[in-house]
Amino acid sequence: MGIDPVTLIAALIVASTPILLAAIGELVVEKAGVLNLGVEGMMIVGAISGFAIAVNTGSATLGFIAAAAGGALLSLIFAFITQYLLANHVATGLALTLFGLGLSALLGESYSGISPPPTPSLNIPGLSDIPVLGPILFAHDAIVYLSIAIVAGVWAMLKYSRMGLIIRAVGESHDAAHALGYKVIRIRVLAIMFGGACAGLGGAYLSLVRVPQWTEGMTAGAGWIALAIVVFASWKPWRALLGAYLFGGITALQLRLQAAGIDIPVEILAMSPYLITILVLVIMSSDKNRAALNAPAALGKVFHATG
Amino acid sequence: MLVLEKRPQPSRAWIAATPVLAVVLTMIAGGLMFAALGKNPVEAIRIIFWDPLFNAQFASYARPQLLVKAAPLILIAIGLSLGFRAGIWNIGAEGQYIMGAIAGASFGLAFYPTDSVLIYPGMVIAGGFGGWLWAMIPAILKTRFRTNEILVSLLLVYVAEKFLASAAVGFLRNPEGRGFPGSRNLSQIESMNNPELIAGSGMHWGVVTAFIVVIMAYVMLNKHMMGYQIKLAGQAPRAARFAGVNPTRLIVLCLGISGALAGLAGIFEVTGPAGQISIDFNVGYGFTAIIVAFLGRLHPVGILLAGLLMALTYIGGELAQLMLTIPASAIQAFQGMLLFFLLAVDVLSNYRIKLKREGIA
Numbered sequence: 001m002g003i004d005p006v007t008l009i010a011a012l013i014v015a016s017t018p019i020l021l022a023a024i025g026e027l028v029v030e031k032a033g034v035l036n037l038g039v040e041g042m043m044i045v046g047a048i049s050g051f052a053i054a055v056n057t058g059s060a061t062l063g064f065i066a067a068a069a070g071g072a073l074l075s076l077i078f079a080f081i082t083q084y085l086l087a088n089h090v091a092t093g094l095a096l097t098l099f100g101l102g103l104s105a106l107l108g109e110s111y112s113g114i115s116p117p118p119t120p121s122l123n124i125p126g127l128s129d130i131p132v133l134g135p136i137l138f139a140h141d142a143i144v145y146l147s148i149a150i151v152a153g154v155w156a157m158l159k160y161s162r163m164g165l166i167i168r169a170v171g172e173s174h175d176a177a178h179a180l181g182y183k184v185i186r187i188r189v190l191a192i193m194f195g196g197a198c199a200g201l202g203g204a205y206l207s208l209v210r211v212p213q214w215t216e217g218m219t220a221g222a223g224w225i226a227l228a229i230v231v232f233a234s235w236k237p238w239r240a241l242l243g244a245y246l247f248g249g250i251t252a253l254q255l256r257l258q259a260a261g262i263d264i265p266v267e268i269l270a271m272s273p274y275l276i277t278i279l280v281l282v283i284m285s286s287d288k289n290r291a292a293l294n295a296p297a298a299l300g301k302v303f304h305a306t307g
Numbered sequence: 308m309l310v311l312e313k314r315p316q317p318s319r320a321w322i323a324a325t326p327v328l329a330v331v332l333t334m335i336a337g338g339l340m341f342a343a344l345g346k347n348p349v350e351a352i353r354i355i356f357w358d359p360l361f362n363a364q365f366a367s368y369a370r371p372q373l374l375v376k377a378a379p380l381i382l383i384a385i386g387l388s389l390g391f392r393a394g395i396w397n398i399g400a401e402g403q404y405i406m407g408a409i410a411g412a413s414f415g416l417a418f419y420p421t422d423s424v425l426i427y428p429g430m431v432i433a434g435g436f437g438g439w440l441w442a443m444i445p446a447i448l449k450t451r452f453r454t455n456e457i458l459v460s461l462l463l464v465y466v467a468e469k470f471l472a473s474a475a476v477g478f479l480r481n482p483e484g485r486g487f488p489g490s491r492n493l494s495q496i497e498s499m500n501n502p503e504l505i506a507g508s509g510m511h512w513g514v515v516t517a518f519i520v521v522i523m524a525y526v527m528l529n530k531h532m533m534g535y536q537i538k539l540a541g542q543a544p545r546a547a548r549f550a551g552v553n554p555t556r557l558i559v560l561c562l563g564i565s566g567a568l569a570g571l572a573g574i575f576e577v578t579g580p581a582g583q584i585s586i587d588f589n590v591g592y593g594f595t596a597i598i599v600a601f602l603g604r605l606h607p608v609g610i611l612l613a614g615l616l617m618a619l620t621y622i623g624g625e626l627a628q629l630m631l632t633i634p635a636s637a638i639q640a641f642q643g644m645l646l647f648f649l650l651a652v653d654v655l656s657n658y659r660i661k662l663k664r665e666g667i668a
Contacts, residue, residue, distance in 0.1 A: 037457065077647060086311070086658065087650040090396055090457065094597055095650060099643025105636030216636070221465045228458050267473035274462045274469075278448075281459065286452040304313065 008252055009136045013144055014210055016248025018043070018202040018219075021147050022226035023233070023240045024154055025198025030230055031158060032191035033171035035300035037093025038078050039199050040223025041100020046071040046200025047207040048104040051116055051214045054204075060119040064143065064204050071200020072193045074100060079192040082302070083185045089300045101217060111214045119143070119209050143205055148241070150198065155237035167191060171296035174303040184303050199223065221274065228277045232284050234294040243280075250276055311658040321656040326602050326613070329649040336648070337641045346631050354630055355623030355638075369622050371509030375580050376621050378513040379404070379572035381614035383596035385517075385524045386565030388605040392528075393540040395561045399445065399460030400569040401593025402467035403438040407570020408577040409474050410437025412490055412584050415499040416479065419491065426498040431512070431574055438570015439563050441467065446562035450555045456562065464593070475586045490584035493577060501579035513575030517614075520568060524607040537561065569593060591639075598646045617642065 022039050029036050049070030054063025078096045081087045119141045127138040158164035166187060169177040174184045206222065207214050225247060233239035254269040334356070338348030359369035383400045390397045397403075411434030418426050444463060448454040479490040493499045504510045528534035540547040540557055548554070572592065581588040599617050603610030624638030 081647065081651050085651050085654040087653060091601060091646075092650050094398060095643060095646035098594060098598065099640060099647060102636050102639030102641070102643050106634060106640050109634050109636070221462065224458060224461050228462070231455065231458070265473065267469045267477075271466045271469045274465045278454075278459055278462050282448055282452050282454045285454040304311065 006132055006135055008249075008256060010139070011252040011256075012245060012249045013136075013140060014248075015251045016244045017144050017147050018205045018210060019222055019226045019229060019247060020241060020244035021143075021150070021202030021205065022199040022223055023229040023244055024147070024151050024237060025195035025202075026226055027230050027233065027235060027237060027240055028154055028158075028167070028198075029191050029195035030299055031171045031235060031296055032167050032188050033174055033296050033298035033301065033303075034082065034188050034192055035089045035093065036075070036078055036096070036192060036195055037090060037227065038075070038096025038100065038223075039093075039195075039226050040219055040221070041097035041104075042071040042074050042196045042199035043100075043203035043206070043223045043226075044104040044217070044219045045074045045100045045107075046203030047218060048108045048111065048203075048214060049200070050204025051111055051207040052107065054116045054208055055111065055114055058117050060117050060208055063116070063208055064201060067200040067204030068197040069200070071196040071198070071203065073196070074103075075192050075196025075199075076189075078196075079189040083188055083192075086302050086304055088302070097223070105216045108214050108216060112216070114214070116208050116212050116214075119212075141209060143201070143209065147201075151237050151241050158237065168296075171298055174298050174301070178303070178305055184305070188303075199226070202226070225273070225277050228281050232280050234284070235296065236294070247273065247277065310661050310663045311654065312661050313658055314656075317656045322604060325652045325656055326604065326609070326649060328652050328655075329602070329645060330616070332648040332652070333641065333645040336644055340637065340640065340644075341631075341633060344633065344637065346633055351627055351631055351633060354627045355620060355641075358626060359619060359622045365626060367507075369626070371503070371507055372622050373615060373618050374509035374514045375511070376618035377614040378511070378517040379576055379592045380596050380599045380617055381517040381610055382513065382520060382572040382575075383565070383569045383593055384599035384603065384610045384614060385520050385607060386568035387596055388600040388603070388607075388610060389524070389528075389537055390561035390565050391541075391600055392605050393537045393557055393561055394544065395558055396457045397442060397445070397460050397562050397565045398457055398597060399442075399462075399464045399593070400565060400596055401589060401591065402460070402464035403441045403566040403569035404573040404576075404593045405464075405467040405471050405589050406441040406573070407434040407436075407438035407567075408573030408588070409471060409479070409584060410434055410440075410570065411574030412479060412493060412577055413474075415493065415496075415578075416491060418498075419496070422498045424498070427500075427578075430499060430578065431571065434574025435567040435571045438573060439567040441570070442562045442566020443559070446559045449562075450558050456558070460562075468589075471584070471589070472586050475584055479584050481583075488586055492583045494579060494582040499578055501575055511575065511579045513572065513579060516571060516575065518611075521607045521611050528607065533560070569596075595642060598642055598649075601646060601649055620645075 022043055026036065026039055046067035050063040050067030053066035054060050078092055081092050082089050121139055121141050124138045127134060166182055170182060170184050170187050178184050203219060206218060211218065229240055229243040232243040251273050254272050258266055258269050334352050338352055341351040342348045358365055360366060387397055387400060411430040414433035415426055415430040441463060445456040445459040448459055449456045476488045481489060481491045501511050536552045536557060539550060540552055577584055577588060595617060599610060599613045603613035620638060620642060624635065627633040628635055
């Protein structure tokens with residue numbers, strides 16, 4: 001049974017990137033006190049809009065830009081209904097997922113069975129030729145590095161910048177933030193759009209790099225797993241990276257075990273990413289103090305300014 | 308500038324009017340979507356909402372389908388609505404539906420080819436039990452470990468789908484099916500069949516059960532302590548705790564009831580309209596039922612009407628696919644839109660829109 005650890009780790013990073021992108025976006029959204037359960041819907045709309053633009057223009061880069069725009073655009077519907085029309089976050093997020101799945105299937109009618117233009121790897125001369133470390137660290141495409149840069153950026157922004165402080169204030173107590181004169185609604189809408197753009201990018205990474213093809217419902221729960229990873233990460237950016245890579249590792253490993261024909265039924269292996277996500281959620285939530293301490297206090301609460 | 312002013316009491320008139328308004332807005336937006344697809348919007352809307360019921364050519368086929376498609380939606384949505392009222396979000400009904408179908412079919416097929424009148428009732432009970440069991444996973448994880456039931460119940464849908472795939476090609480595969488995936492055709496086995504009870508009506512045991520469940524839910528919500536506790540827990544969780552409502556019991560009950568009802572819907576479907584366990588016998592009723600529950604304002608009678616309307620969009624959607632080659636996914640997007648509009652116009656029931664001039668403090 002040959003499972004080469006170097007290619008496994010390289011595959012792990014590719015498998016993790018879509019979820020990492022979606023998770024880091026949702027992390028910012030939740031930090032601002034908004035629970036958007038529409039990640040799955042925004043991801044799949046990103047997947048098809050990125051795919052369609054990339055196929056039509058022949059440029060994967062334009063595809064990724066379109067995917068981010070598509071995800072952000074879709075998230076605006078959620079932002080409008082929850083922030084201005086004060087609807088329940090959970091129900092609206094579900095609506096976003098249901099609508100996104102239908103809309104993406106509709107947009108994708110004529111795109112199945114086509115190959116997208118390739119996304120070039122940034123083969124850094126010299127570095128990517130180093131044995132072992134080269135293929136793992138230096139032979140990926142730009143989006144992989146972008147996703148890590150976004151994690152670092154979000155971490156620094158939340159921790160050190162004034163903007164991060166405001167986002168956290170809005171997420172912990174919208175009434176206090178409002179009283180201090182911050183535009184709660186505007187900040188939340190921007191956070192939601194950032195989350196949408198990230199989810200869209202993640203979706204496009206699935207359809208343009210990971211698979212790479214368009215099939216209906218291809219996200220297969222990746223958006224929900226991203227939501228679980230935010231909980232796993234206790235709303236900390238670097239932990240989200242760890243969670244996404246752990247999850248990607250399991251996915252990559254189970255696919256290789258399936259291919260290697262190991263003596264475990266294929267269905268059990270295919271279930272394993274979901275089961276392990278549930279297990280991780282249970283472990284994280286069973287610790288009462290930790291779970292309660294880190295969740296933004298105003299998460300999922302509707303804000304209506306009076307007076 | 309327009310501002311929203313919270314109503315002291317939700318407006319009863321708007322609560323009743325918003326679903327209708329949402330449907331009208333969805334028709335308009337959906338018409339625009341169909342126009343963008345290059346179809347005649349008026350014709351498309353007519354085919355979806357009018358022709359299945361009143362066009363002489365299609366009505367004889369389509370009318371019975373209304374009950375066939377509405378029954379699973381209503382069964383599942385009633386269960387979900389109890390939890391939604393109490394703030395317990397079971398969004399994995401699709402998984403419970405699949406597991407109920409597998410459990411019920413397994414029970415029946417274990418006795419094949421025995422012929423007994425007891426087999427079908429046994430299958431129904433096993434189906435409800437299967438759905439209940441699957442819903443107990445998020446319930447127990449929620450009550451024991453405070454794990455978020457939204458994510459767990461949803462992730463379990465994917466697990467159930469994988470399990471369904473393994474059942475259809477593995478332990479439930481028809482031994483006489485020449486190796487094709489899928490179980491024996493349950494609807495053709497006398498003792499395991501869920502037949503049309505009145506010819507040409509579409510009425511089967513699932514429809515009967517759905518009507519009974521609507522009545523039971525209505526009585527429970529209005530006359531029973533349990534219904535009061537569910538409403539209280541949703542509207543004022545703190546007050547509910549002081550009033551002695553046991554949250555653990557409520558979570559187990561709400562998830563359990565919704566799981567069992569989804570499981571029932573599943574077994575009625577595979578023994579009747581779907582006919583057999585196959586890899587993709589489930590068509591997303593578990594998710595559409597979420598829309599039905601909200602469209603029905605989480606009220607049993609409302610859900611009954613909403614279920615019929617949503618069934619109509621399924622049938623009309625199939626018809627539109629046939630007549631105008633509107634893709635099936637357009638109908639899915641259409642249904643999603645409906646939920647958006649519903650949630651959006653709901654602001655009118657809880658808030659008053661006021662015109663406020665700029666500059667007045």
